[in-house]
Amino acid sequence: MVLSTVYPQVLSASALNKTIFVVGGKDYIVNNSLYQMAEAPYLAGGRVLIPYKEAAAALGIDEKNILWDSQMKTIEIHSANSGLKFTVDEKVFYVNGEPQQMDVAPVSRDGQIFLPVKWPAEALGYAVAWEAKSLSILIGPPGELPLWKPLPTAELNDNVRALEFSGDSLYAINKISSSSIAFVGEYANVFNAGVAARYADGFILEANEVFSFDKVVGERSTKRGYIAGYDILDNLTIGGGVCRTSTLLYQAARGAGLEIIERHPHYLPVHYTPVGTDASVNWGTMDLRFRNNLNSSILIKAGLEERKEDRRLWTEFWENKPLPKVKVAVLRKEPGENYRDNLESVQLTAVIKDGTFYVSLEQLSDLLNLPLEIREIDGLQYAVLGLNNTQSVRCIANNNNAVVNNNEFQLASPPFWLPECNCKFWISLQDWAKIIGADVCWSGDTEPMALLNLSGEKYRIRQNVEDKDCQPGVAPVQAALGMMVDPDNPQ
Numbered sequence: 001m002v003l004s005t006v007y008p009q010v011l012s013a014s015a016l017n018k019t020i021f022v023v024g025g026k027d028y029i030v031n032n033s034l035y036q037m038a039e040a041p042y043l044a045g046g047r048v049l050i051p052y053k054e055a056a057a058a059l060g061i062d063e064k065n066i067l068w069d070s071q072m073k074t075i076e077i078h079s080a081n082s083g084l085k086f087t088v089d090e091k092v093f094y095v096n097g098e099p100q101q102m103d104v105a106p107v108s109r110d111g112q113i114f115l116p117v118k119w120p121a122e123a124l125g126y127a128v129a130w131e132a133k134s135l136s137i138l139i140g141p142p143g144e145l146p147l148w149k150p151l152p153t154a155e156l157n158d159n160v161r162a163l164e165f166s167g168d169s170l171y172a173i174n175k176i177s178s179s180s181i182a183f184v185g186e187y188a189n190v191f192n193a194g195v196a197a198r199y200a201d202g203f204i205l206e207a208n209e210v211f212s213f214d215k216v217v218g219e220r221s222t223k224r225g226y227i228a229g230y231d232i233l234d235n236l237t238i239g240g241g242v243c244r245t246s247t248l249l250y251q252a253a254r255g256a257g258l259e260i261i262e263r264h265p266h267y268l269p270v271h272y273t274p275v276g277t278d279a280s281v282n283w284g285t286m287d288l289r290f291r292n293n294l295n296s297s298i299l300i301k302a303g304l305e306e307r308k309e310d311r312r313l314w315t316e317f318w319e320n321k322p323l324p325k326v327k328v329a330v331l332r333k334e335p336g337e338n339y340r341d342n343l344e345s346v347q348l349t350a351v352i353k354d355g356t357f358y359v360s361l362e363q364l365s366d367l368l369n370l371p372l373e374i375r376e377i378d379g380l381q382y383a384v385l386g387l388n389n390t391q392s393v394r395c396i397a398n399n400n401n402a403v404v405n406n407n408e409f410q411l412a413s414p415p416f417w418l419p420e421c422n423c424k425f426w427i428s429l430q431d432w433a434k435i436i437g438a439d440v441c442w443s444g445d446t447e448p449m450a451l452l453n454l455s456g457e458k459y460r461i462r463q464n465v466e467d468k469d470c471q472p473g474v475a476p477v478q479a480a481l482g483m484m485v486d487p488d489n490p491q
Contacts, residue, residue, distance in 0.1 A: 049114035177255030180314035189241025194304030250279035327448035360423035
């Protein structure tokens with residue numbers, strides 16, 4: 001699925017959209033549907049500047065009625081009743097040919113043209129207001145401005161399922177390399193390669209451990225299931241053909257970046273792989289050995305697929321990465337002087353994967369009383385979480401593209417699937433907060449390390465003296481909740 005720009009539906013001349021833009025965020029809401037823009041709005045001179053195409057589209061203007069003249073550096077916006085004209089770096093704009101004065105001019109920045117959205121909105125009959133708590137500008141019909149608040153409005157559910165899993169820890173299993181070879185005929189040699197693959201299949205190579213083909217696959221003998229096959233010199237030998245398996249393991253080890261300790265090329269080129277990518281083995285004299293130089297264990301999968309005369313020998317290396325668990329506090333009330341006094345009694349459990357905090361859709365469904373459907377079809381995992389009677393979030397594991405309220409939405413981090421846990425479908429905490437209009441704060445290196453802020457009050461992270469963004473997953477997490485941002489009244 002290719003993510004394309006989607007603009008809000010154009011309304012009739014008598015209807016006005018309800019829109020929320022958030023300073024610093026690329027996501028915006030039009031009539032309760034979520035959209036994304038290329039560049040985030042920003043504050044300048046006490047006004048909110050927004051990319052002109054998204055601003056005009058959110059105000060109900062058809063794309064064909066939004067005109068940019070690159071030579072004159074002018075923007076024209078045409079509705080059924082009004083024609084607006086703006087010029088980059090000029091504070092005078094025109095409404096139906098009549099000049100009007102702005103206090104901030106349109107700007108060219110980072111390849112985008114930004115408009116101070118207050119002026120085109122009011123010229124088209126909209127009311128405009130600034131919501132300081134969430135750093136949001138609200139645009140709508142006079143007397144009917146949208147309300148900024150996180151999506152869930154029902155009471156929170158304290159009965160959130162606890163994580164259940166086998167073993168002492170949770171692990172994310174990621175495929176880090178693979179290789180395969182297709183064969184036609186060559187029954188005996190490919191048969192032996194399949195026997196060797198079965199011995200390698202399921203082997204777990206711990207961190208810093210050395211894999212030895214001879215030790216794992218063992219001696220090639222009839223007792224171990226091998227038959228006579230041909231070696232590189234066309235001599236019949238028990239186990240002839242296992243070099244196909246050692247070759248695939250060598251290729252997968254190289255693909256995973258493992259340290260190759262011992263590898264031997266064949267005396268002559270082989271037909272099934274390019275020169276330099278093969279690995280010859282001979283029991284007791286030539287071995288294939290490589291070291292797991294990663295910080296986590298590797299699961300080796302291997303096998304032989306047979307369909308009539310066609311056979312496919314394959315191997316895959318999967319990394320088992322432990323997933324640290326952390327608690328996520330939930331804030332629904334206004335934080336007051338000490339937000340910790342107003343936290344909900346219920347907490348979520350997050351895991352840290354690749355430096356990102358993830359929460360399960362199952363726990364979110366419990367917490368917010370939202371219907372959840374999860375399906376696994378043809379090896380792909382799908383999830384649909386209902387937000388209300390008309391809105392939903394649809395996503396696929398290991399895919400950054402989601403669908404929110406029937407619009408394509410780009411996730412910052414792909415969801416993932418955790419089959420060994422009762423909570424199987426996991427989504428980035430920050431992505432989830434964006435979708436529902438909430439906020440996430442990082443509370444330092446003590447539990448709970450993260451805060452899902454449903455209060456509607458926007459926070460800025462304070463680290464040392466400066467206010468700055470803090471990325472989760474950096475160990476130790478040294479951010480602390482700072483003061484609430486409450487600037488003057490920009491629009």
